[in-house]
Amino acid sequence: MTYVVTENCIKCKYTDCVEVCPVDCFYEGDNMLVIHPDECIDCGVCEPECPADAIKPDTEPGLEKWLGVNAEYAKSWPNITQKKDSPADAKEHDGEDGKFEKYFSSKPGAGD
Numbered sequence: 888m889t890y891v892v893t894e895n896c897i898k899c900k901y902t903d904c905v906e907v908c909p910v911d912c913f914y915e916g917d918n919m920l921v922i923h924p925d926e927c928i929d930c931g932v933c934e935p936e937c938p939a940d941a942i943k944p945d946t947e948p949g950l951e952k953w954l955g956v957n958a959e960y961a962k963s964w965p966n967i968t969q970k971k972d973s974p975a976d977a978k979e980h981d982g983e984d985g986k987f988e989k990y991f992s993s994k995p996g997a998g999d
């Protein structure tokens with residue numbers, strides 16, 4: 888089992904989650920983060936820290952697509968362990984539908 892970052896992180900990217908992860912398994916893309924499924928120890932402490940409610944346990948149904956996104960991009964995006972400022976328009980995009988189709992970017996973020 889692992890926890891996964893899902894759609895509502897896109898363009899919100901508050902990064903509160905990275906500070907609490909005991910094994911530093913978050914990786915930064917251009918406009919979202921992902922969790923490395925082989926590094927996550929399933930502690931669950933990041934889930935309630937996410938203001939966008941974007942982190943879910945993979946035991947929830949319907950997360951296959953997001954498991955794939957997390958597993959694929961955790962291999963190439965840089966590690967992030969420290970909180971940074973969220974995008975200025977993060978609030979406007981919180982809860983928006985269809986974010987993956989509209990905004991997903993496979994480009995890496997800056998990392999720490």
Ligand code: SF4
Pocket residue numbers: 892895896897899900901902903904905919920936937938939940941942
């Ligand atoms: S706290 Fe939530 S919205 Fe922010 S980066 Fe982490 S998963 Fe994404």
Ligand code: SF4
Pocket residue numbers: 890907908909910911912913922926927928929930931932933934
């Ligand atoms: S569940 Fe624990 S180990 Fe996994 S990403 Fe969240 S804080 Fe890190």
